[in-house]
Amino acid sequence: MTWVLALILWPLIGACVVTGLRRNDRLAVLAAVVFSLVELAMIIPTWATYDPGGARLQHTSSMDWIPSFGVHISFGIDGIALVMIAVIAFLVPIVIGALGTADKLPQDRSAGGFLALILVQEAITIAVFAATDVFLFYVLFEIMLIPMYFLIGGYGGANRQYAAVKFFLYSFLGGLIMLASAIGAYSLAADKLGNGTFDWATLVTVVRDAPASTQIWLFLGFFLAFAIKAPLVPFHTWLPDAAGEAPIGVAVLLVGVLDKVGTFGFLRYCLPMFPQASKDLAPLVLVLAVIGVLYGSILAAGQQDMKRFVAYVSIAHFGFIALGIFAFTQQATVGAVSYMLNHSLATGMLIVVLGLVIARGGSTRISDYGGMFKLTPLLGGMLLIAGLSTLSLPGTNSFVSEFLVLLGAFETQPVYAILATVGMVLAAAYVLWLYQRLMTGPVRGTALVGAGGGPGTAMAPELGARKTIKDLGGRELAILVPMVVLVIGLGFFPQPVLDTVTPSVDATLSALNGGQ
Numbered sequence: 001m002t003w004v005l006a007l008i009l010w011p012l013i014g015a016c017v018v019t020g021l022r023r024n025d026r027l028a029v030l031a032a033v034v035f036s037l038v039e040l041a042m043i044i045p046t047w048a049t050y051d052p053g054g055a056r057l058q059h060t061s062s063m064d065w066i067p068s069f070g071v072h073i074s075f076g077i078d079g080i081a082l083v084m085i086a087v088i089a090f091l092v093p094i095v096i097g098a099l100g101t102a103d104k105l106p107q108d109r110s111a112g113g114f115l116a117l118i119l120v121q122e123a124i125t126i127a128v129f130a131a132t133d134v135f136l137f138y139v140l141f142e143i144m145l146i147p148m149y150f151l152i153g154g155y156g157g158a159n160r161q162y163a164a165v166k167f168f169l170y171s172f173l174g175g176l177i178m179l180a181s182a183i184g185a186y187s188l189a190a191d192k193l194g195n196g197t198f199d200w201a202t203l204v205t206v207v208r209d210a211p212a213s214t215q216i217w218l219f220l221g222f223f224l225a226f227a228i229k230a231p232l233v234p235f236h237t238w239l240p241d242a243a244g245e246a247p248i249g250v251a252v253l254l255v256g257v258l259d260k261v262g263t264f265g266f267l268r269y270c271l272p273m274f275p276q277a278s279k280d281l282a283p284l285v286l287v288l289a290v291i292g293v294l295y296g297s298i299l300a301a302g303q304q305d306m307k308r309f310v311a312y313v314s315i316a317h318f319g320f321i322a323l324g325i326f327a328f329t330q331q332a333t334v335g336a337v338s339y340m341l342n343h344s345l346a347t348g349m350l351i352v353v354l355g356l357v358i359a360r361g362g363s364t365r366i367s368d369y370g371g372m373f374k375l376t377p378l379l380g381g382m383l384l385i386a387g388l389s390t391l392s393l394p395g396t397n398s399f400v401s402e403f404l405v406l407l408g409a410f411e412t413q414p415v416y417a418i419l420a421t422v423g424m425v426l427a428a429a430y431v432l433w434l435y436q437r438l439m440t441g442p443v444r445g446t447a448l449v450g451a452g453g454g455p456g457t458a459m460a461p462e463l464g465a466r467k468t469i470k471d472l473g474g475r476e477l478a479i480l481v482p483m484v485v486l487v488i489g490l491g492f493f494p495q496p497v498l499d500t501v502t503p504s505v506d507a508t509l510s511a512l513n514g515g516q
Contacts, residue, residue, distance in 0.1 A: 181221025
């Protein structure tokens with residue numbers, strides 16, 4: 001058994017154990033923590049045994065599934081997939097640890113059922129990044145919607161059913177369009193080889209030689225599915241609703257991990273399989289990317305809901321990632337891949353910190369807060385670090401990624417790079433605006449009103465009495481400190497990630513250019 005198979009199977013085993021303990025929430029949480037930490041520990045040997053200079057796909061395994069149609073259960077990873085799998089394994093223990101602090105489940109729902117769905121989501125998402133059979137990838141692409149649908153629809157806010165259905169329908173429709181293109185690629189392989197196949201490596205060599213018009217049609221099927229998932233403007237409208245209604249931990253996985261399947265798909269499928277179509281349609285994608293940067297930034301600045309704020313920030317950041325991918329330079333593409341990782345860390349931390357703010361104030365509206373730094377200085381400091389990473393301050397993890405994207409994009413697409421740079425200025429404005437509204441000034445608003453009782457004391461006007469607003473405790477610090485370490489550590493020492501992803505990026509660009 002390869003490490004990749006172990007990474008897929010272990011959370012599924014954990015989900016079964018947690019489900020059996022669902023009548024005892026304390027044991028269910030303990031079991032979920034143990035399984036998630038073991039999963040994280042398994043990333044170490046997986047990363048250590050991965051050779052960046054070796055074969056394109058490593059830790060491979062394959063078995064027949066539907067032999068008559070050339071379908072296999074095949075897995076393998078390159079450097080890009082390895083980085084994304086690592087960030088999933090890192091974020092899941094954070095999500096589990098946030099339960100009961102940043103996350104408050106409905107009283108009639110058990111923690112066991114929630115955590116079992118989280119572990120299933122982890123396993124399926126890892127399998128999506130590791131799949132090397134296109135049909136298997138499609139099946140997993142659709143199946144991973146199911147646990148997320150129940151996580152949003154069963155544990156979310158007041159409009160959770162609407163948000164869950166909208167999320168499911170958008171992504172499911174995109175997947176069906178991708179299936180049509182996958183069948184088209186299968187038919188091309190059957191015509192050329194005599195036998196159809198869904199093997200990714202084989203399809204790359206076959207489809208890349210198809211006429212440009214055929215490539216464009218097939219490219220569009222994959223691209224639309226990934227653009228919805230990413231999401232790129234104008235396919236983004238499901239994300240603010242889903243992120244706004246999802247529980248905090250689910251929003252971390254949704255915005256920090258699942259969306260990356262879209263940008264990963266651009267790199268794994270669109271560029272190497274359809275090189276000519278990628279080049280022909282790149283100007284359109286670049287326009288959408290820059291619109292996403294500006295549109296997401298402007299709407300983020302105008303948000304009154306904290307969770308929807310993060311959704312629009314992410315839309316802007318995905319514009320940067322798409323710009324880096326379709327600029328077709330090594331620097332920009334390496335920057336885009338590292339941005340996929342660093343956005344997950346920065347946004348994941350921002351969502352958790354805002355969840356802790358919401359847990360204390362009881363409201364998601366920004367206008368219901370003010371002066372919280374006086375009551376919770378540690379929480380205010382964590383929000384500042386998360387915000388600075390989000391706006392890509394030098395010394396934080398996101399800066400290197402954003403700098404590489406803009407520097408590399410400027411080589412081939414100077415106009416789009418300059419326009420995207422405006423997004424950096426807007427990011428500083430909306431992040432600092434959020435921090436100023438929440439943390440500075442007098443303690444005020446409908447959720448918190450100063451009561452003159454000293455630090456940590458505020459009035460709950462609806463109760464007509466004082467209540468204590470506690471600063472971060474030991475458990476909350478245990479969740480946030482590892483994220484701070486990575487935010488700062490990767491800001492000053494990003495080389496391990498860059499060294500891991502660069503050979504895979506070079507292989508992707510080589511396949512793209514070899515299609516000329």
